[in-house]
Amino acid sequence: MKADYLIYVGTGDKKNAGTDANVKIILEDEEGQRTGEIELDNFLKNDFEAGKLDVFPVDKIVNLRLGNIAKIEFWRDNSGAGSHWFVDRILVENRLVNTTFAFPVFRWIQPNRHYIINHLDTSLPQFDTYREQRAFELAEKKKAYEYTQKAPGMPVQWDLLKSKINLKAKSKFVALTSGRWNTLDDLINVYDKNDFPPPKHANGWKDDVYFGNQRLASQNSTLIKLCTSIPEKLAVTEDMLKPLLEGNSLQSLIDDKRLFIVDLDILEDLDCKDGAIMCSPIALFMVDNKKQLRPIAIQLFQQPGTDNPVFLPTDDPNLWIVVKMWFNNADSTYHQSLTHLGYTHLIMEGICICGNRNLSLSHPIFKLLAPHFLFLIAINNRALQLLVSVGGWVDKTMNCGAKGLVNLMTKGVKNWSMVIDGNLKEDLKKRGVDDPNVLPGYHYRDDALLLYDAIQNYTSKYVDLYYDSEETIAGDDELQSFAKEMALEIEKGGGVPNNGVLKTKKDIVDVVSCVIYTCSVSHAAANFPQYHFYSFPPNCPVTMNGTPPKTKDPVDADFMLKTQADKDITLDIMIVTKLLSNRGTQSLGDFEVQYIFDPNALKLVSEFRQELKKISQTIKDRNKTREFKYDYLDPESIPNSIGI
Template sequence: MSFRFVVYVKTGDQRGAGTDANVTITLHDSNGAKSEAADLDNFLRNDFERGQTDKFSLSKSKTNAIGPVIAKVEFWRDSSGIGSDWYLELITVENMTTGKTFEFPVLRWIESDFHYVITHLDTSLPQFDEQKAMRIKELSKKRKVYEYSQKAKGMPSQIKLMPPDEQFSFEYKWDILTTKVQLIATSKIVSLSAGEWDSLTALTNVYTKKIFHTPAGADRWSNDIYFGHQRIASLNHSLIKLCKSIPDKLAVDDEMLKPLMEGETIETALRKKRLFICDYEILKDLPHRPNLVLCAPIGLFFINSNKRLVPIAIQLFQQPAPDNPVFLPTDPPNTWAFVKMWYNNSDAMYHQSLTHLGYTHLLMEGVTVATHRNLSQSHPLFKLLAPHFLYLIAINTRGLEMLVSEGGWVDKTMNAGIAGMFELIKRGLEQWRLDVDGTLPEDLRRRGLDDQSVLPGYHFRDDALLLYKAINTYAGKYIKLYYDSPEKISGDWELQNWGHELTNAREEGGVGLLGVPGNGKFTTVDQLIMVLTTIIYTCSVSHASTNFPQYEEYAFPPNYPGLMRGVPPVDKSPKEESDIIAALPDKPTTLDIMTVTKILSQRGTKNLGDFEVQYIFDPKARDIVDAFRQDLKGVSKEVKDRNETRNPPYIYLDPDIVPNSISI
C-alpha cells in the first residue's frame, strides 16, 4: 500500500529568515526505508518567506517505497537566489491516508549544500542521538558565535558580540530612545525642559492621566507604613532579615526605642520576632559621582499591633558618630522624611545594581551563553530553558549601550553612577550563591523568614513561594522524564560540559557561578532540579518582581530618589520643604527618570508558560507543560484572591503578567 504525504514547512520570524534557495527533502520511515528526493516548490508562489508556513504535496511516485510512520526527515538547500540564508523553524509531515502527523522541530539556520537529518520530535540526550556528528558540528559552530567576555575585571561573563539570532524580532518595539521621544510627545509634557522644582505641589501637578499617570508613591511617599511596605512588597524585597540581635554598630537602646515599640523592650521584641533589619554594609566606601554622597545605611523595622511593618530607626552610615546619629520617627517630620529619602537613595542603588541588573540580567546572560555553547538544540534541557532566554542578550546589549554607559542614564540619575554600579556588582558577585541567594526557600531560611507567620504582609515572599513551587514541580517532572537513572546524567557529556562552564572561573572562560551543586559535576536528579528551577525562576519571577514596579516607585523622585543632591543630615535639626526640594533632581532629569522607568515597566513578551516559540514537541513533555500551565492558573487565582484584601494589592507576581524571560 502506498501513502500520500503533505509537508508543511514553517520559516522562522528572525530577521533575514526567508530564502530564495531551492529546497529538497527526503522522508525516512520507521523501518529504515526512504522516499525519493522531492523538490519543495509551489508553482508561481514565493515560498519560504519570513514567518510563513508553506504546504507541499508529495507525489506518490516519490513516496511509494516508504511506510506510514515517518521517523526522520532529510533536507538540504542550494545557494541560489538573491537571499539564500534560511532559518527553518518546523517541518510537519502529514500522512493524508492515515491522518497521522509527524513533527520535526528544526529551529536552525540552514547552511547550503549540507544534508540535515532531523528525527521525529528531535529530543534526545547526546549519548543516544543517531546524528552525533551533526550535533557535534553544530555545537562547535555555536561556540564560535557565543563567546564569553568580561566588560571589566570582576564583572559577570557576558556575550562578546551579540549573535544575529538574539536580535529582537520587531526592532521598533525596543528602541528606547525612539520610545522615549514618542512618550514625551504623546503625553504633551512641555514643562520639564529646564529648571529646578520650586515646590512639591509643582512636581505633583506634572503628572497627567495619559501616559505619565500619577505614580503610586506620589501619594504615600512620606508615610511610614508605605516605607515599611517598600521593604517587603516593592522593588528591593529580598534584603530584609529577621533581626536576631542588634549589631554593635547600630547605636540604639531601649530608652530610644521603647516609645516606638508599643511598650516592648528590645529583648522582648527580638524574642517575639517583631524586629527586622536592612543593612547596606556592601555600599560602604562605594565610588560615587563627584560632589554627591552615597550613604550605607542600617534600617530597623518593627511589626506593630496592626501587623504593619514600620521603620523605627535609621542610621545613614555604618559606624555611629556625633555627625551620624540614629534618626527616629519622633524627629521633626521633614527631617525624618529627608532621612527616609536618603535611605531610599541607597536602596535604589542596591536595587538597580544588584537585585535588578546584577542578579537577574547579567547573571542569566552568562547562563544563556553557556547553554548555547554546550547544549544542543536537540537536548531536552535546552528545550526547557530556551523560552526563558528570549531577548535576554538583546535587552542587555541595548540596555548597557543606552542606560549603563559613560554619560548615560545611570550616570545622570543615580548618585554612584556607573563606576559605583560596576563596583557594587563586583562586590555582589563575590557573595551570591545559586544554592542560597538563587534558591528562594534557602534565601528565606537564611534571612529567618521561611516561616510565613513571621513578617505578615511580606507579599513578595508569599506569592513568590507559590510560583517557585509550580516551577520546581514543572522542572522536576520534566527532568525525571529524561533522566531516569544516574547513568544517564553521568553519561550526558553536554550536560557535564554545561555544568563545568557554569562553575568555571570567569577569567578562565566560564560563568563563575558559586553554589552550583557538585561544583557543576552533576550526579543526581535533585541537583538538576535545583539548578533548572533557579534559572527559570530568576528569568521570570525574580526579574518581574524587581523590574515592573519601577515607574510606580521611581517616577516621583521624593519617593525613591535615585539621585540626591547636597549632603545627608548630620543632626536632628528641623528641615523645611525647601531642603527637600533642593535635594531633588532638576526637571529634565526628573523627566528622564519618568520616561525610562515607564519604558522599563512595560511588558514585552508573553506570560509565564505561554511560550513565543514552541521548543517542546515530545507528547509526554507537552503534558508536563500543560500541567504547569494549569498550576499557574491556580496560582493566579490565589494571588488575585489575596489581593482582594491587601491594601495596597501586590500585583507583580500574578502569573498572568509575569513574563517568561528578561526581555525589558
C-alpha cells in the same frame, strides 16, 4: 489536496531567514524505508519566505507506502540571490496513516550540508544516533553564538532612545523641564491618565507604615532580614527606642521574631560620580502591635559617631522624612545595580550563553530553558549602550553614576550563589523570613513561593521524563559541560551544585528552576514596579542632592525640596521607568516559541499553565483584602523571559 503526503516547512520570522535556494528532502519511516530525493518547490510561488509556512504536496513517493515517519534528511544549495535560511520546523502529514509527524529544527541551514532530524528531535546526547552531527552543530553554535551576542538580530527591536523622545514630546510639562520644583506637591500635577498616570504610591512617601511596606512589596523586596541581635555598629539603645516599642522590650521583639533589619553595608565607600554622595545605611524595623512593619531607627553610614547619629521617628518630622529619602536612595542604588541588572539581566546572560554553547538544540534541557532566554542578549546590549554607558541614564540620574553601578555589580555578583540566592526558599531561609507566620504583609514572599513551587514541580516532572538514574545524568556530557562552564566564572552564574557537577535529579531541578524563576518571576518583581515607585521622586529618589544630615537639627520644607532632582532629571526618571515597566512579551507559560514537541513533555506544559491560572486567581483574591495591593507577581503579568 489529494496527495498522500503533505510536507509543511515553517521558515523562521527572523532577519534574512528566508531563502531562494533549492531545497530537497528525504523521508524515512520506522521500518527504514526511505524515499528518494524530493524537491520542495511550488511552481510559480516564492517559497521559504521569512515567517511563512509553506505546504508541499507529495503524491505516491516512489510507490512506497510509508508508515510512521521516523526521520527526515534535508538540505539546500547555494543558489539564488538570498540563500540564507532559518527553519523553525518541518511537519510531515502522512495521509495513509492519518498522522502528522513533527520535526523541530530551529537552525540556520548551511548550504550543501545534510541535516538529519529525528521525529520530535529530543534526546540526551548519549542516546543520539547522530553524535557526529550533534558535535558539529555544537561547535558551530559556540562560534555563532558569540556573533549573535553582538548582533541586533533577536526578535526584539527596542529603541529606547526613540521611545524616550516620543514620550517626552507627549509630556504635559515638556516646556517646564528645567530648574527646580517650587514645592514637592507641584510634582503631582504633571501626571495624566494616559502616558504618565499618577503613580499608585505617590501619597505614601511621608508615612512610616508605607516605608515599611516598601521592604515587603516593592521593586526591592529581597533585602529585609530577621534581626536576632543588634549589631554593635548600629548605635541604638533600649532607652532611645523605648517610646517607639509600644511597651515591648528589644529582647522580647527579638524573641517573638518581630524585629528586622536592612543593612546596606555593601555600599560603604562606593565610588560615586563627582559631587554625589552615597549612604551605606542600616535600618531597624519593628512589627508593631497592629502587625504592621514600621521603621524605628536609621543610621545613614556604617560606623557610629557624633556626625553619624541614629535617626528616629520621634525626631523632627521633616528631618525624619529626609533621612528616609537618603535610605531609599541607597536602596534604589542596590536595586538597580544588583537586584535588577546584576542578579537577573547579567547573571542570566552568562547562563544563556553557557546553555547555548553546551546544550544541543536536541537536548531536552535546552528545549525547556530556551523560551526563557529569548530577547535577553539583545535587551542587555541595548540597555548597556543607552542606560549604563558613560553619559547615559544612570550617569545623569543616579548618585552612584555608571562607574559606581558597575563597581557595585562587581562586588555583589561575586557573592551570588545559584543554590542559595537563586533558590527562593534557601534565600528566604538565609534571611530568616521563610516562616509565613513571620513578617506579616510580606506579599513578595507569599506570592513568589506559589510560583517557585509551581516551577519546581514542572521542572521536576520534566526531568523525570529523561533521566532515570544517576548513571544517565553522569553520562550526559552536554549537561555536565553546561554545569562545569557555569561554575568557572562566578560573574556568569556561580554557586552551581557540587561545584559544577550535576549528580542527581534534584541538582538538575535546582539549576533549571533557578534559571526559569529568575528570568521570569525575579525579573518581574524587580522590573515592573519601577514606574509606580520611582516616578514620584520623594517616594523613592534615585537622585539626592546635597549632603546627608549629620545632626538632628530640624530642617524645613525648602531643605527637603533642595535634596530632590531637578525637573529635567525628574522627567527622565519618569520616562525611563515608564518604558521599563511596560510588558511587551507573552505571559509565563504562554511561550513565544514552542521548542517542546514531545507529547509527554507537552502534557507537563499544559499542566503548568493550568497551575499558573490557579495561582493567578489566588493572587487576585489576596489583593481584594490587602491594604497595600501587590499584583506584580500575578502570572498574567509575568513574562517568560527578560525582554525589557
